[in-house]
Amino acid sequence: MVRARLYPLASQVPNAQGVPVADTRILLLGNAGSEALNKILGKPGRTMTRIEDAEQFVKAAPDHDVVVLDAVPPPRTVADLCRELSALPDLVEVPILAITSTDDVEERIRLLEAGADDVMIRPIDERELDARVEALDLRHRRSKELRPSTLVAATRRPGRRLIALYSPKGGVGTTTVAVNVALAIGARMPDAVAVVDLTPMAGHVATHLDIKPKLTVGDLMRDSQGMISPEILRTTYLTKDARGIQVLAGSPGPSTAPLMSGEDATRTLEGLLTAVPNVVVDLGSHLDDRVVASLEAADDVVIVVTPDFPALKATYSFLEYLSEAGPRIAEPTIVVNEVYALQTLTPGDIENALGRRVAIRIPYDPLLYLRAANQGTPVFASAPTSQPARRYDQLAAILLGEDAPTAASESRRRGLAGIFGRS
Structure with missing residues (x-):
């Protein structure tokens, strides 16, 4: 497991309501070939953790705001892991960013159907990756704000x-x-x-x-x-x-x-x-x-x-x-x-x-x-x-x-x- 440097000052930056915004916790499934992603994702204001073992990754995922799938150890595929993560109740709201090496539209659709929230194609543009992660993190924070609060009344017609x-x-x-x-x-x-x-x-x-x-x-x-x-x-x-x-x-x-x-x-x-x-x-x-x-x-x-x-x-x-x-x-x-x-x-x-x-x-x-x-x-x-x-x-x-x-x-x-x- 590799943990990127923490930047504590970033967590002191307040949002529009004056409340300090915590560091974005990012979990990356990758290997030595993911070092470039590791550096991009570990910018100030983020806590970046890289894990190479898929089992450890699944266990650690609920404690993070965004999970990134880059190098998935066989026999699993990226789509397999997307489905596995999406099926876990603790991970319903955690956004998944899948990295793929093919620009085939059908492959991207398969990943989205498997549960990925976003898909990026190699080679990765640093600014685009940064923007995608920010958008996913914002979605995650908003999902926590929008917990269901609707009072459901009984139906007027029993059983209907x-x-x-x-x-x-x-x-x-x-x-x-x-x-x-x-x-x-x-x-x-x-x-x-x-x-x-x-x-x-x-x-x-x-x-x-x-x-x-x-x-x-x-x-x-x-x-x-x-x-x-x-x-x-x-x-x-x-x-x-x-x-x-x-x-x-x-x-x-x-x-x-x-x-x-x-x-x-x-x-x-x-x-x-x-x-x-x-x-x-x-x-x-x-x-x-x-x-x-x-x-x-x-x-x-x-x-x-x-x-x-x-x-x-x-x-x-x-x-x-x-x-x-x-x-x-x-x-x-x-x-x-x-x-x-x-x-x-x-x-x-x-x-x-x-x-x-x-x-x-x-x-x-x-x-x-x-x-x-x-x-x-x-x-x-x-x-x-x-x-x-x-x-x-x-x-x-x-x-x-x-x-x-x-x-x-x-x-x-x-x-x-x-x-x-x-x-």
Whole structure:
């Protein structure tokens, strides 16, 4: 084991809140050929430890902020060790940086699917490595700040749960979150989950799951004048995907006609709950009677937001609408979908802007999401050990009441101007 020099003065540098920031603890699995990495990673403000034995490395990993896999002793491979580390409960939040000598895209995807948070290709650029490690460390620190704190209420219908996902701003990934959460719940409860596409403009749930439904929600609205029996819903209007999720697909194309009334939405969702015990509904971003009725009927409401001013402002305005004159709905669960490579807002910034606690954040990985979109296999299914998939699993646990809060939510001062200089 080789331990790099400690720089105690770096730990005295305060962060924006005036709290001293501890040294970043980095663990490197490498050998004599990793000396260059050893020097780069051992810069001031970091505690760098190099270990050559894989077993010792796994035991030491939970005590570090970032782990780097360079030289993995055979018979293990880098991907093998990524999977092993990702499977350990103590290492769920510890980011993994994998070093590879090939620029093959499929190899990088395999490492990401195995659980690596980032992949770098040799030869290593010193500044890029430095930036990647800083980003991973920041992600790790933020993950510790965002411990789940959402109070989960009992469902209104015994043994049945309706989860509504909505965003006041389009383009934030609401459908992606809805589909992956449905799969995460389905992994716990096989054949007991349906995902419903109630977005008004050519829904994309079916596309995300790569299914071709014969009938859609539009057909259901045309055919049903009253309640439809659970058996007819299951056998006629719901399409089962390869992973066991039932889907009520959205309209195949855009239309100027309203999708459904508020009464239609309530009737449809109540009917689906008699057919399937857990229903996840994607409401999109347009606010109308359909959305209001669905939110009022839901046991859990998930609001998806991205860390940028337009999305935060839209969400802030929607939360104000709810508190002042809006419908009575369940306390929203705030999910931050980190769709940007560079994160400029801290969890505290986002929570202060919205006046609400953030339940969980979903890290973005362009390679995994691009492959998921092109192949019709969501990240939770295609890369189950990846960081995004683990976060979807945690979100499912929160919504199902498996993840008990450690403390009650605290009230926070709302305001966007202090963050962006805008209002």
